[in-house]
Amino acid sequence: MRHEVLSVPVEGGGLAVHRWAGAPGAPVVVALHGLTANGLSWAPVAAALDGAVTLLAPDLRGRACSSSLPGPYGLAAHARDVSALVKWAGGVPLVLAGHSMGAFVAAVTAARHPDAARSVVLVDGGLPVPVPRGQDAEGMSEALVGPAVRRLSAEFASREQYRGFWRAHPAFDGYWSDAVEEYLQHDLAGEEPHLRSSCAEEAVRADGADVMLGSEAAGAAGRLVCPAELLWAPRGFMDQPGGLYDEEYLRAVSGDFPAAARPVPDTNHYSILTGEQGARAVARRLLARAL
Template identity: 25%
Template sequence: MKKLIAGLIFAFIGSATLLYLSPAAQLASLQLIERQRAGLSLKQISVGDLNIHYYDGGPSSAQTILMVHGFAANKDNWLRFARYLSQDYRVIALDLPGFGASDKPAGSYDVGTQTERLSSVIDALDIEPLHLIGNSMGGHISALYAARYPDKVLSLALLDNAGITAPHPSELLQRLQRGEANPLVVRSGEDFQRLLAFVFVEPPYLPESLKGYLAEQASANSTHYDLVFRHLVERYIPLEPELPRIQAPTLIIWGAQDRVLDVSSIDVMRPLLRKPSVVIMADTGHAPMIERPQQTADHYRAFLQAQKPGA
């Protein structure tokens, strides 16, 4: 009870303080509050010539869950989701090379290259075998890692993952085929508002000042994100031939209203996986762990519990 009261007081003070801070300070304060709630610490590690930033928390002796974000995103995408897991698991959420606070190396950002970079990070952290979970592009990378390194993965969870040619083309794919601008790359404040509406059914609340600041940050990276997206398309690696090589039990979670990657991808994936479990979440878009963090974590925890001996 004391911990609960202290947490509520901390949250109230933090929320009140945010009203008087600059947008940059607001973001830093929100990140701090969410890290505290999730029990995570900010860390960094040198991997070759790259500096990789990540969150780390939970019991050091517990099994590790590694969380891999999607395109134009970062490790903060996992904070509210991680809150429901870090008491029983060691949780690591990283900024992939080229994203967030991690270094932006020269060279390619196709999923094959990023998978090998992820492998180097995992080796440097010395955390295999592990539970691997990824969203969107991060799901594509995570699935490819599980296929290439099957002995290092205890379980795999894919949240609205890329890498599949869906029977029903997504709205994103249809827009791009018509030659329209990529809605995932932000170039203005209006683009950021449209991005939130495109990715979520119910966008998370953000103060207007913070939306503007996040839009500015995203706009500043638009040239880099255009490059990354071009690499993902031009050097595309389909998952269909890779999925049968995955040995680990695999959970697929998909938002039923995902406009970025169509839910019909599941129809392709399920028969190719050795041990699939599927959850389709109603009234949910492309990033379930952000839009519905507790519900998504409940599904994921149930999946992890089912993998324990005797379950």
């Protein structure tokens, strides 16, 4: 599905926003990506929506076409940017959606700016990540964020080499598509043979620390005054059994987050957004919230 890239004024410059236009009068959804992702990660969902809504998916501060936006970074900075995007889009409360780190951004934005959100859809993120027994929160943060930070320093001689790196990733096995490749290639900066991720390491570290260790991120979903729901993947980052959340954990936190929590079968942390089955499930819930 065709889209355009717009520049929305925010503090320090322009926020790059991918826009998939809906039919005239279609509702608007703002969709937020994960820690080292970019707005094109939402392209499979946009295809599944097929123009039923207008989807706005920014490259968040410090990523892809917004990589030149300066710090400070962190969830509060993203919330200010998203609030500015909502005002740019008309200033009316919109459906906010977020995947992984973006789910925490959506929750913090809606909690800080309740007039910006009419509803929130969290996709495999947004609730505190449970810490396994015997591991502290800082160790868990390093386990999740460390590999992402180390990848930022990797250099690739060609786009084909970068493609091969991701094709070999277990979470993308069986879920590859032209849209996935475009999203991943959108991350690259530089020229061959010196290509590397466009993500600013400072942004990734600050955002990751906020998600894993920040009190605001941990409590934002529980402070929402608008309707909200969580879609969660039963498999994890490496397509392994057991994802970020499970039914036992979600029952335990239901008092703090009383909204619906729905598993999306046969998905992992990535394919819940970029695989066909996951994208269709997310699109259905966005449409239900938007109409």
